[in-house]
Amino acid sequence: xxxxxxxxVQIEEEKSKKVSTSIFKKRWKKFKTLKRxxxxxxxxxxxxxxxxxxxxxxxxxxxxxxxxxxxxxxIFKFRLASELGQNIQGEANYRLLKxxxxxxxxxxxxxxxxxxxxxxxxxxxxxxxxxNPPTKPDFTHWAGTDNRGRDVFVRLxxxxxxxxxxxxxxxxxxxxxxxxxxxICGYFGGKVDIIIQRFIEIWSTLPxxxxxxxxxxxxxxxxxxxxxILTMFGWxxxxxxxxxxxxxxxxxxxxxxxxxMGASNRKIMFRHILPNSLTPLISYAPFTIxxxxxxxxxxxxxxxxxPPPTPSWGELMGQGLEGIDNWWLIVxxxxxMFGTLLSITFIGEAIREAFDPKVYSRLK
Amino acid sequence: xSENLLEIKGLKKYFPIKKGIFSKTVGYVKAVDxxxxxxxxxxxxxLVGESGCGKTTVGRSLLRLIEPxxxxxxxxxxxxxxxxxxxxxAYRKKMQIIFQDPYSSLNPRITVGGMLNEILKxxxxxxxxxxxxxxxxxxxxxxxxxxxxxxxxxxxxxxxxQRIGIARxxxxxxxxxxxxxxxxxxxxxxxxxVINLLLDLxxxxxxxxxxxxxxxxxVEYISNRVAVMYLGKIVEIADTAELYKFQKHPYTQALLxxxxxxxxKNKSKRVILxxxxxxxxxxxxxxxxxxxxxxxxxxxxxxxPVLAPADGHRVRCLLYPESYPGTxxxx
Numbered sequence: 001x002x003x004x005x006x007x008x009v010q011i012e013e014e015k016s017k018k019v020s021t022s023i024f025k026k027r028w029k030k031f032k033t034l035k036r037x038x039x040x041x042x043x044x045x046x047x048x049x050x051x052x053x054x055x056x057x058x059x060x061x062x063x064x065x066x067x068x069x070x071x072x073x074x075i076f077k078f079r080l081a082s083e084l085g086q087n088i089q090g091e092a093n094y095r096l097l098k099x100x101x102x103x104x105x106x107x108x109x110x111x112x113x114x115x116x117x118x119x120x121x122x123x124x125x126x127x128x129x130x131x132n133p134p135t136k137p138d139f140t141h142w143a144g145t146d147n148r149g150r151d152v153f154v155r156l157x158x159x160x161x162x163x164x165x166x167x168x169x170x171x172x173x174x175x176x177x178x179x180x181x182x183x184i185c186g187y188f189g190g191k192v193d194i195i196i197q198r199f200i201e202i203w204s205t206l207p208x209x210x211x212x213x214x215x216x217x218x219x220x221x222x223x224x225x226x227x228x229i230l231t232m233f234g235w236x237x238x239x240x241x242x243x244x245x246x247x248x249x250x251x252x253x254x255x256x257x258x259x260x261m262g263a264s265n266r267k268i269m270f271r272h273i274l275p276n277s278l279t280p281l282i283s284y285a286p287f288t289i290x291x292x293x294x295x296x297x298x299x300x301x302x303x304x305x306x307p308p309p310t311p312s313w314g315e316l317m318g319q320g321l322e323g324i325d326n327w328w329l330i331v332x333x334x335x336x337m338f339g340t341l342l343s344i345t346f347i348g349e350a351i352r353e354a355f356d357p358k359v360y361s362r363l364k
Numbered sequence: 365x366s367e368n369l370l371e372i373k374g375l376k377k378y379f380p381i382k383k384g385i386f387s388k389t390v391g392y393v394k395a396v397d398x399x400x401x402x403x404x405x406x407x408x409x410x411l412v413g414e415s416g417c418g419k420t421t422v423g424r425s426l427l428r429l430i431e432p433x434x435x436x437x438x439x440x441x442x443x444x445x446x447x448x449x450x451x452x453x454a455y456r457k458k459m460q461i462i463f464q465d466p467y468s469s470l471n472p473r474i475t476v477g478g479m480l481n482e483i484l485k486x487x488x489x490x491x492x493x494x495x496x497x498x499x500x501x502x503x504x505x506x507x508x509x510x511x512x513x514x515x516x517x518x519x520x521x522x523x524x525x526q527r528i529g530i531a532r533x534x535x536x537x538x539x540x541x542x543x544x545x546x547x548x549x550x551x552x553x554x555x556x557x558v559i560n561l562l563l564d565l566x567x568x569x570x571x572x573x574x575x576x577x578x579x580x581x582x583v584e585y586i587s588n589r590v591a592v593m594y595l596g597k598i599v600e601i602a603d604t605a606e607l608y609k610f611q612k613h614p615y616t617q618a619l620l621x622x623x624x625x626x627x628x629k630n631k632s633k634r635v636i637l638x639x640x641x642x643x644x645x646x647x648x649x650x651x652x653x654x655x656x657x658x659x660x661x662x663x664x665x666x667x668x669p670v671l672a673p674a675d676g677h678r679v680r681c682l683l684y685p686e687s688y689p690g691t692x693x694x695x
Contacts, residue, residue, distance in 0.1 A: 022516055023472060253469035257532065260427045261483050262456035264449075275473040 030354040037350020040343035044164075051161035058154050060118030062094035064111040067101075075113075095126070117141070117151035119158040119311040124149040134319070134326045144328040147319050150309075152328065156336045158311035162223075164340070167292035169227055174234035174288070175281060182239040183269050183277075186246025193243075200236055208233045216304040223306060230295060234288070238281060245277030279355050286348030290341050297337060313337055369540060369572050370403040370426070375435035377421050381645055393645045395421040397596035398435070400671070403540070408566065408573040410587030410604065412580060412619070414641060418596040419576045420464075423542040426574070427461055428452065439540075457487055460533035464545035466525035470517035476503070476528055477513025483535050502531040506561060523554035530561065540572045548579060559586055580623045584608055592616050595644055595652045602677040612679040614659045651682060659683060 021029075032038050055061065055075060065072040067084050074094065081092040085108075086100060098110040117123065123145060127135055133149035135141065143152035181200075185193045212221075212229055219225060249255065250273060258268050299305035300314025308315070313333040320330035376399075378392035396418040403409050411419050424430040426437055428444070436445045444455050463469035471479065480499045484490045490498045500510035506527040517525060526546060533541050543562065547555040559582060565571055577583050583590055584604055591601040592615065600613040611617040618635040625632065637656045642648055648655050654664035663682050671678050672686035681687055 022475075023518065253463040253465055254471040256424070256429050257461070257463065257469055257529075258471075259429055260456060260459075260461050261486065261532075261536070262449075262453045263486065272471055272474075276471070 027354045031350055034350035034353060037346045037348075037353075040346040041350070044340070044343050044347065047160065048164055051157065051164070054154075054157055054161065055113070057113050058115040058117070058157055059113050060094065060116065060121050062097070062110045062112050065094070065097070065109075067108045115142075115154065117154050119154045120150065120309045122149050123151065134323075134329060137328050137332075143332040144326075146316060146329060147322070147326075148309075152316065152332055155311040155316065156313065156332060159313045159316070159333070160336065160340065162306070162310060163293050163296055163313060164289075166223065166227065166296050167289045170230045170234055170292045171285060171288045173227065173231040175238055175285070177231065177235035178238035178242055179274065179281070181235070182242025183246055183274065185239070186243040187250055187265070187269050187273065189247070200239060204236045206233070212299060212304050220307055221304065223310075226296070226299070226306065230292060234292065238284065238288070241280040241284070242277060245280060246273055249273045249276050283348070283352045283355055286344050286351060290344050290348070293337070293341065293344075297333075367405045368402045369405040369440060370401075370574075371436075371438040372399060372401040372422075372426070373436045373438065375399045375401075375422065375425060375437065376433045377418070377425055377430060378433045391645055393643075394596045394647060395644060396425065396432070397647075399593075399596075399598055401591060401598070401601075403572055403574055405539075406566075406570055406572055407588040408575050408586055410583035410590040411574060411576045411593060412578060412583050412590060413593035414578060414619075416641060416644070417593045418644070419578075419593055420544055421596075422593075423461065423544045423574060423576050426542055427456075427459055429461070453487075457536040458538050459540045459542070460536060460538040461542040461544060462526070462529050462533050462546045465549055466522050466529060467549075469529050470525055472517050475514055475516055476520075476531075480513070480532065480535050483532065487536050489536065498535075502535055503528075505534065505565075506531045507557075522550055523558065526550060526554075526558055527561070530558075530565070534565065534569075537569070538571070540574065542574045542576070544576050545578070546575075547582060548577065555582065562586065580620060592619065595641065595647060597652060597680065598671060599653065599681070600677060600679045601671075606676055610677075612674060612677050612684065613653075613681045614657050614683075615653050618658070651680075653681075 031041075056063070059075070061075045063073070063075050065074060065079075065084060072079060072084065074092065079092050081088045081090065081097075084092050084097060086092050086097050088096075094110050094112060095116055098112060101108040101110060123141075124133065127133065127145065127149060133145045134147050134152075135145045135149075137144040137152075141151050141153065143156060146152055146155065181196060185196050211233070215221065215225070215229060221229075246269075250268075255268060255272060258272050263272070296305060297312070297314040297317070300312040301318050302314075303318065305314055306312055313336060316329050316333040320326055320333075324330075375396055376394075377396040378394050380389040381391045381393060382388065383390045399418075399422060401409070401422075411422065413419050421430060425432045428437075432445065436443050438444070439455060439458065444452065447455075470476075474482075477496075477499050480502060481495050484495045484498055489495075496513075499513050503510050503512055508524060508527055508531070512520070512524075512528075517528070520528065526549075529546070546562070547558050550558060562573065563586065566573065573586070575583060575586055587604045589601060590604050590607050591598050592607075592613065593599065594615050600607070600611070600616045602612075607616070608620065611620055614635075618637050621632065621635045635658060637658075639656045642652070642655065648665070650663070650665040650667055651657070651669050654660050657664065661682075667682060668689065669680045669682050669687040670689050671680045672684070674684045674686050679687065
């Protein structure tokens with residue numbers, strides 16, 4: 001028998017400890033070989049994780065304060081100025097406190113973060129004589145200050161965290177809706193499909209921007225409201241792809257095999273068909289993330305986005321529009337956006353190549 | 365051998381042809397048109413015919429993978445044509461299918477062991493360690509190594525995949541297996557292995573097969589009886605040995621004369637049919653076969669023949685007086 005003669009070959013194969021790999025693992029390996037995308041991926045993931053510990057490196061609150069033989073950790077707990085011997089109202093200003101301790105020279109000290117400015121902190125008092133905000137970039141404020149005297153560099157960093165988080169959440173929710181609706185349309189087909197598709201067509205003609213403007217003029221938009229609105233309009237495109245994938249996959253014999261085994265519709269849809277229908281979703285995800293970041297920046301720019309004083313790239317660019325002399329208010333957020341969007345696009349490109357369905361499946 | 369395991373009575377499957385904005389039904393493709401078949405316990409019934417004649421539709425209707433338009437499927441005395449999804453679960457264990465295309469019939473995302481485990485668990489056959497053991501047994505029974513359970517389908521060859529498909533069908537310990545062209549996608553050398561495996565399994569477990577194929581030599585080798593289909597209807601049924609010796613229906617004659625014989629000196633007469641198979645959406649009047657039949661005569665285009673017994677065969681052709689409607693005895 002032909003298969004028996006290859007027996008020795010198979011044994012050798014097993015000796016070489018060939019580990020069985022799923023298609024996903026193979027694709028991941030391939031993705032890692034695409035350097036540009038992989039490095040961008042690592043950079044974005046690192047930056048995003050890092051953005052959650054920004055206050056340790058970039059922030060207004062001292063990491064540690066020694067005052068009268070007591071140690072305080074203001075980064076974790078709010079401290080009144082009076083507690084630390086500072087003669088101002090409300091919360092302590094640690095930069096001023098540091099100078100004060102230095103002058104007093106009583107062995108008290110303040111350990112500040114590497115870049116001691118917060119995103120929403122008004123620095124009007126500290127800019128020095130004759131410097132009216134916005135001020136140009138210098139060694140203290142790497143990207144200058146904006147028109148309210150806030151540090152632009154820190155605002156850019158926080159803007160990255162908010163923008164990317166926002167975009168990830170919107171993408172996740174809209175894809176979830178797209179999967180459910182696309183799966184129902186594609187799997188059941190027929191009348192269900194026709195009715196849902198007509199509804200989608202009507203829904204997709206609603207003008208997105210006007211809806212946002214109308215909603216913003218009635219309600220003060222916040223993070224969650226904007227997520228809901230963008231999700232409401234963001235799911236439609238992916239639904240078509242998922243529906244198409246389901247239409248194709250349900251005709252395959254492995255689905256018939258699952259039916260002949262008596263599996264339920266839900267199980268067939270989500271255990272058997274869905275894992276085979278994720279290619280367009282994964283390939284499009286980075287580009288959708290880019291698009292959602294862009295939407296948020298645009299809305300912020302137009303003033304319909306996140307409420308002030310949330311740090312945001314779009315809002316900075318909006319300020320730049322008021323006075324073109326303040327070039328750093330335009331250039332720095334643009335550079336930040338350009339860098340982020342470019343990296344994510346590189347990731348998307350690499351994913352698209354690694355997930356090319358023609359390579360590992362002989363189905364197509 | 366005498367007990368009827370499965371009876372198909374008047375099975376019909378019409379696919380509507382829709383046109384226009386409002387999807388008005390303008391006609392039907394009669395993929396399967398009024399088929400009666402009985403499959404006896406332990407036998408192999410071959411179902412042959414050219415592409416598009418409805419063989420696969422019959423096979424899939426039996427498992428309700430395609431919902432039939434009309435007719436009844438009676439399994440062991442119980443009509444399963446209209447029973448609910450839950451009731452059907454018990455019959456899913458008794459009837460299984462092996463698919464034609466070994467590449468699309470396995471889910472590329474699930475390991476072989478994962479797939480078999482899931483079935484065993486779902487049908488409450490075995491779980492945990494017992495399931496692992498059963499999977500290993502199944503794989504070894506179909507001639508695969510048990511370590512293959514950890515592998516994904518894309519790591520196997522076509523023949524190996526088809527064996528996995530057989531293992532899947534066997535996993536629920538069925539009585540009847542519909543083999544839907546199980547070897548036509550394989551190399552000839554692998555075909556014989558798979559067919560011998562099917563025969564061994566039949567002997568071992570007392571399986572009943574409905575063997576759908578367009579390869580007449582394979583059908584001759586494996587089947588006890590053979591049914592020939594043309595345009596959604598059965599035109600002739602007989603025991604294999606009988607049918608391969610004497611064919612009554614002109615279509616069967618043409619079909620069998622096309623089987624290549626591995627003997628260069630053999631100059632048997634080929635019956636060459638003219639024309640193409642008519643579209644099942646626009647079937648000819650009278651006997652469906654008459655536009656292509658070499659023995660056509662006056663009545664053929666007017667009278668619709670019925671399947672009637674004639675000399676141990678059952679045949680649907682007006683050359684035999686039994687086939688005139690109304691004359692046949694109650695079968």
